[in-house]
Amino acid sequence: MILPIAGLGPDGVVYEGEDPREALEWPPSPRDVVRPAGPMRWRLETKLFGTELLVQGRAEALFEGTCCRCGGPLSRVYGDEIALSLPVGPEVTEVDLTSDLREAILLALPNNPVCSDSCRPPRTGPDPAEGAVPEAAGPWAALDTLFGGTSHETPAPPNHARKPRTRKTTRRS
Template sequence: MSKKLIIDLATLPDEGKAVAGELDPTLFDLPQGDARPVGPLEYDLYIQRFSSELLLTGRLSAPFEFTCVRTLHPFVQTVVVEPAAVSLEIADGAEIDASEALREEILINFPSDPRCDDADEPQQCEIDPRYLAVDKPVDDAVETRPRAEGDSRWAALDVLKNTDSDR
C-alpha cells in the first residue's frame, strides 16, 4: 500500500491508461474527534492527458468511522465516489502527485449528517425517547434544563412591535 499516487507523464501513453490500487489511510490526516479512516483509499481510475490537463475518471472509495448525529454511536460507512472525475493542471515537471486531489474528492463527499442507518451494516437509528420533549414521561431520570422567566432580551423587540402598530 503506497502513501502517494505519482503519475509519470513521460511514460503515460497518448491514449491514457488504467490504474488501480490503494493509498494509506494516514493520507486523510483528520483532526481528533472527527471521522476516522478505518481502511485505505481504494482507486480504480483511467488517466488521460489533454494538453495542459490531466483527467482521472473512475471510482474512489474509503471506509470511515463516523458518529451518528441521532444516537451518538460510532458506525462504519464507506464513502464511495462513482463516477469520480478529477482534473489536475499539468505544471512543469515529469511527475504529478494526485494523492491530495483524491483525498479531497473523498472528503467533500462525506455525509453532512452521518446516521447509523446509512452504515455499511445499518443499525437501529432512533433517538432515546428520554431526551425528547414531546410526550416525555414525568418519572424519567433526565433533568429538564431550567428556563429563564421573562427573557429581557426580547423586551426591546416588543417595544418596536408596539410602536409599529400605533402607525
C-alpha cells in the same frame, strides 16, 4: 497517489490502488464523530492529450465512529467521483493527485453521518406512526396534559400529525 506521466497517451490507462490512511491527513480529535479507519482507495482512468491530463474515477475510504441518529457504531465507506483536467508541461514526469483524492473523500462526508440509510432514532415512547397511540386520544393528548389542557397550536387531525417529535422539541424549548 503519484501519477507517472511517462507512458500516458490518448488511450486510457487505469490505475487502481490505495494510499495509507495517513494520506487523508486527519488530525485525531476526541470530538470526532467519525474518523478514517482504512486506506484511501482509488480507481482512476488517466488520459493525456498533448499537455492536457484527464483523470476520471473514484476515491473513497472506510470511516468508523458513532451514528448521529441512533448512537450506535458506524462503519461506512465514503467517497466520490473525480474528474480532473490538469495542464502538464513537457518537463513534468509525475503528478501528485493525493490532495485531489483526499478532498473528494472529505467533501463526501456528511455533516451528520448515520450508520445506515435505514437507521431510525431509538424510540422513546409509543410511535404514533405505527398506531400505538389510540386515535381517540391523539398524539397531542399528553402535551395538552403538560400544558394544563391548553394548546397554543391547533393540533392537526391525528391522521395528518406525523411529525410529533419535532414539534414536541420545539414546544419544550
